[in-house]
Amino acid sequence: MNSAKAARSAAPPILETDRLTVAFGGHAAVREVSLAVTDRSFLSIIGPNGAGKTTLFNLLSGQLKPTSGRITYKGMDITGLPSYERTRRGIGRSFQLTHVFPRLSVLENIRLAVQSRAGVRYDFFSSLRRHRKFEAEAESLLELMRLTGKRNSPAIQLAHGEKRKLEIAMLLALDSDLLLLDEPTAGISLEEVPAILEVIRDVKRQGSRTIVLIEHKMEMVLDLSDEIAVLYQGELLAHGTPAAIMGNETVQSAYLGGWYDDAAEA
Numbered sequence: 001m002n003s004a005k006a007a008r009s010a011a012p013p014i015l016e017t018d019r020l021t022v023a024f025g026g027h028a029a030v031r032e033v034s035l036a037v038t039d040r041s042f043l044s045i046i047g048p049n050g051a052g053k054t055t056l057f058n059l060l061s062g063q064l065k066p067t068s069g070r071i072t073y074k075g076m077d078i079t080g081l082p083s084y085e086r087t088r089r090g091i092g093r094s095f096q097l098t099h100v101f102p103r104l105s106v107l108e109n110i111r112l113a114v115q116s117r118a119g120v121r122y123d124f125f126s127s128l129r130r131h132r133k134f135e136a137e138a139e140s141l142l143e144l145m146r147l148t149g150k151r152n153s154p155a156i157q158l159a160h161g162e163k164r165k166l167e168i169a170m171l172l173a174l175d176s177d178l179l180l181l182d183e184p185t186a187g188i189s190l191e192e193v194p195a196i197l198e199v200i201r202d203v204k205r206q207g208s209r210t211i212v213l214i215e216h217k218m219e220m221v222l223d224l225s226d227e228i229a230v231l232y233q234g235e236l237l238a239h240g241t242p243a244a245i246m247g248n249e250t251v252q253s254a255y256l257g258g259w260y261d262d263a264a265e266a
């Protein structure tokens, strides 16, 4: 283990769930999940359809309230906090953004996200200077997301994959410390997948955020993850390094062999 990795794993987890459970009419979609997410690590959550992955994200982002259990973020119990309060504290969830303005340009959308984070009130004298600062930050996010060529395009005109990149840029603009990415490649064309993979890899390379990814594409999971958590029928079946998960007999015998083949064909 290199020293940066060792320091990270010795640090307290940024996010922790303690026996987190949510039941819908007697059926526990997430059952007693206790999971610790290492600060500034890349964790992927995998599992077959209906395993409870998106439901777990709904619990983490505050869209759903648990039936029982607890969520701790940066050492604070956030189980009862509404989702906007979690966003304010740095938990950013992708692909459920309601604040993309379809008719505004890509740059304007990112700049507004930067601005909303800064909580700017209108002040004529400082607004021009601030505007330039926000614009510069938005420009650097455009570059990171490889969207510079689209800076003046209205968001509504973007291809599906480009929209995903815009959404990630806006999460970064909001200064999220913890990014919850729910199947960023779902529904996008095969040609667009490498571009998404590349921007996620770049964000990971920056090393300043914690990323939790739900993804069915195993090559992508194995390429990006420091750790993998496996959900199966609402329960946490295993959590470990990619090598440990791939070699885990319970995971293998429960489903990974067959499921992996299915996922590869999808």
Ligand SMILES: Nc1ncnc2c1ncn2[C@@H]1O[C@H](COP(=O)(O)OP(=O)(O)OP(=O)(O)O)[C@@H](O)[C@H]1O
Pocket (backbone or CB within 6 Å): 024, 029, 047, 048, 049, 050, 051, 052, 053, 054, 055, 056
């Ligand atoms: N609001 C809800 N009301 C009732 N049942 C729900 C609700 N949300 C999720 N479920 C059920 O919980 C289970 C887990 O669903 P979830 O969408 O979390 O699975 P998933 O692992 O994300 O699946 P996929 O990979 O197909 O997206 C499913 O049986 C689903 O039908």
